[in-house]
Amino acid sequence: MTPHPVLDLILSRRSVAPRRLAAPGPSAEQIHTLVACAVTAPDHGDLRPWRFLRVAPGSRDRLAEAFVAAKRELEPEPTDVALERARAKAHKEPETLVVIFRPDRAASIPVQEQAMSVGAACENILLAAEAMGYGGMLISGGEVTTRALRDAFGLAASEELVGFIGLGTVANPPGPRERPAPEDVLAEW
Numbered sequence: 001m002t003p004h005p006v007l008d009l010i011l012s013r014r015s016v017a018p019r020r021l022a023a024p025g026p027s028a029e030q031i032h033t034l035v036a037c038a039v040t041a042p043d044h045g046d047l048r049p050w051r052f053l054r055v056a057p058g059s060r061d062r063l064a065e066a067f068v069a070a071k072r073e074l075e076p077e078p079t080d081v082a083l084e085r086a087r088a089k090a091h092k093e094p095e096t097l098v099v100i101f102r103p104d105r106a107a108s109i110p111v112q113e114q115a116m117s118v119g120a121a122c123e124n125i126l127l128a129a130e131a132m133g134y135g136g137m138l139i140s141g142g143e144v145t146t147r148a149l150r151d152a153f154g155l156a157a158s159e160e161l162v163g164f165i166g167l168g169t170v171a172n173p174p175g176p177r178e179r180p181a182p183e184d185v186l187a188e189w
């Protein structure tokens with residue numbers, strides 16, 4: 001039997017950092033497909049513990065100000081360079097998906113299992129984007145717990161900001177990365 005080409009895609013998958021991405025990013029229709037792929041993630045109890053925001057092209061400056069506010073929240077006296085770096089983060093990749101975890105804490109399904117579903121949804125997006133010919137990376141960035149970002153994205157008190165999936169055309173591909181050998185993480189039982 002010929003192996004399905006998706007195996008090669010998974011085996012060679014690499015995250016591509018925002019600084020290595022350029023326009024164009026996925027189209028609106030492709031983003032729609034990526035989210036359709038996300039929601040096929042394993043989801044115990046059908047709780048749908050995820051939602052996504054697409055950063056619209058006209059929202060980049062607003063995102064930059066949110067990153068600056070988050071920086072100020074984490075560092076009382078940030079340097080101008082640090083603030084500029086925070087601002088620049090909003091403009092690195094052509095497309096950004098904000099990943100939000102919406103656990104149901106009253107459900108019988110443990111929150112840890114619900115979090116795993118978010119991770120699976122993100123991986124589906126990354127793999128599907130790669131299958132479309134784009135690169136992408138999931139980044140929390142350290143500011144995800146700030147009030148500034150939570151408020152900017154309108155998170156409910158019960159929700160958590162996972163991070164951002166930056167997507168775009170690979171302008172500068174990363175090198176290969178050494179992966180653990182299967183036998184190092186697989187045992188007979």
Ligand SMILES: Cc1cc2nc3c(=O)[nH]c(=O)nc-3n(C[C@H](O)[C@H](O)[C@H](O)COP(=O)(O)O)c2cc1C
Nearest residue numbers: 013014015016119137138139140141142162163177
């Ligand atoms: C939830 C989550 C958040 C992450 N946040 C960051 C981050 O803020 N910065 C970073 O450099 N890598 C972050 N990573 C790791 C990258 O997404 C990526 O996996 C890593 O650079 C290794 O590259 P690879 O996926 O090609 O193995 C995060 C991964 C996960 C699962």
